[in-house]
Amino acid sequence: MDEADVKTAYAAIAQAIAAFSGVLVDYLAGLDSRDREFAENFIAPVLKVSPIKGTRLIDRATELLEHRVVFKAMAEGRIDEGKSLMILDLLRTLPIAQALVVEKVLVAHAENSTYSATRQYGVRYIHRIDPDAAERRHKAKHKARLVEKFNLEDGMSSLRLTMTAHDAALSYDRIDRIAKALPKDRRTLDQKRSDVAKDLLHGRETAAPQGQTMVYLTMPVTSALGLTEEPGMLSGYGPLPAPVAKDIAAGGVWKRILTDPKTGMAEEISNIYRPTDKQRELIAARYPTCTAIGCRQPAHRCDLDHCCPYNGTNTTIKNLRPKCRHHHRMKTHTNWTCENRDDGTHTWTTPRGHTYETAPEPIAEPAPF
Numbered sequence: 001m002d003e004a005d006v007k008t009a010y011a012a013i014a015q016a017i018a019a020f021s022g023v024l025v026d027y028l029a030g031l032d033s034r035d036r037e038f039a040e041n042f043i044a045p046v047l048k049v050s051p052i053k054g055t056r057l058i059d060r061a062t063e064l065l066e067h068r069v070v071f072k073a074m075a076e077g078r079i080d081e082g083k084s085l086m087i088l089d090l091l092r093t094l095p096i097a098q099a100l101v102v103e104k105v106l107v108a109h110a111e112n113s114t115y116s117a118t119r120q121y122g123v124r125y126i127h128r129i130d131p132d133a134a135e136r137r138h139k140a141k142h143k144a145r146l147v148e149k150f151n152l153e154d155g156m157s158s159l160r161l162t163m164t165a166h167d168a169a170l171s172y173d174r175i176d177r178i179a180k181a182l183p184k185d186r187r188t189l190d191q192k193r194s195d196v197a198k199d200l201l202h203g204r205e206t207a208a209p210q211g212q213t214m215v216y217l218t219m220p221v222t223s224a225l226g227l228t229e230e231p232g233m234l235s236g237y238g239p240l241p242a243p244v245a246k247d248i249a250a251g252g253v254w255k256r257i258l259t260d261p262k263t264g265m266a267e268e269i270s271n272i273y274r275p276t277d278k279q280r281e282l283i284a285a286r287y288p289t290c291t292a293i294g295c296r297q298p299a300h301r302c303d304l305d306h307c308c309p310y311n312g313t314n315t316t317i318k319n320l321r322p323k324c325r326h327h328h329r330m331k332t333h334t335n336w337t338c339e340n341r342d343d344g345t346h347t348w349t350t351p352r353g354h355t356y357e358t359a360p361e362p363i364a365e366p367a368p369f
């Protein structure tokens with residue numbers, strides 16, 4: 001058994017789901033139109049599932065068969081079920097003509113990327129071709145902001161605040177900085193954050209936050225000047241419609257990262273004076289996540305790894321890459337190796353000798369010329 005066998009077995013899961021969906025849609029087509037409305041009641045007792053689950057199976061199969069490019073990719077085992085459901089979800093808000101284009105682009109991306117990388121790419125792609133729709137959706141979702149309480153088992157509950165991405169980033173950052181300022185005790189950082197958030201909500205005094213708020217907002221220069229309506233990027237989140245990003249920029253608590261319009265890569269960070277911090281921030285801006293294959297750990301939670309071991313002179317932007325603790329340890333303690341190229345790509349070699357290329361994702365869309 002080798003990795004190829006694992007890959008084939010995994011592809012078979014998607015192929016089986018596609019085949020099941022095809023059979024289900026054929027079955028539905030065979031029902032007369034009156035019965036079709038109640039189709040879940042025909043299949044639920046046979047499959048030993050609830051009518052709600054039956055409805056979900058029917059809806060998914062029907063939607064999948066309506067999107068032939070996604071269906072074909074699944075039937076051939078090129079993308080898994082999670083990716084296909086995510087792509088269908090992104091397509092749902094688009095007019096049919098646009099959806100057809102986006103479907104092809106996203107399936108091609110998904111074949112060679114992880115679920116979350118494809119999702120992020122898709123959200124940005126849709127923002128770019130339909131910025132007004134993105135702003136309309138943002139406004140509608142903002143109206144639906146709320147606080148929800150979920151009861152958990154064993155005497156616990158969970159509280160969820162739905163708010164703008166920017167407010168959430170600032171709120172989390174504040175909780176995090178206060179928690180990190182607490183003296184060392186037996187509590188984990190997660191436990192401290194929960195206690196701090198509770199104290200803030202109960203109106204109790206808390207420790208003073210440590211350090212400066214770090215919320216990065218990336219905007220093409222042209223958009224910041226109001227010349228274009230390109231989306232802004234909120235670090236650790238993704239794209240924001242240009243008008244929303246401009247509102248945040250006017251508010252003041254952010255760092256501007258200028259992007260090169262040709263490549264979309266970070267070129268300069270304003271308001272940074274000390275060179276070593278600048279280096280660190282530029283690397284984090286250029287490589288927003290851990291540079292291991294498919295890892296999405298944000299750079300601010302990563303170590304800076306010397307790709308070629310430290311030799312006294314190679315603490316350079318070229319040689320330093322963010323790696324999460326887990327992947328930093330994998331590289332240090334096992335036979336995985338990685339090589340950085342001048343163009344920002346990496347080659348990873350597994351202990352069994354397979355090689356994989358990874359490339360940094362531009363943090364802003366390159367200009368379309």
Ligand SMILES: [Zn+2]
Binds near residue numbers: 290291292296297327
């Ligand atoms: Zn990682």
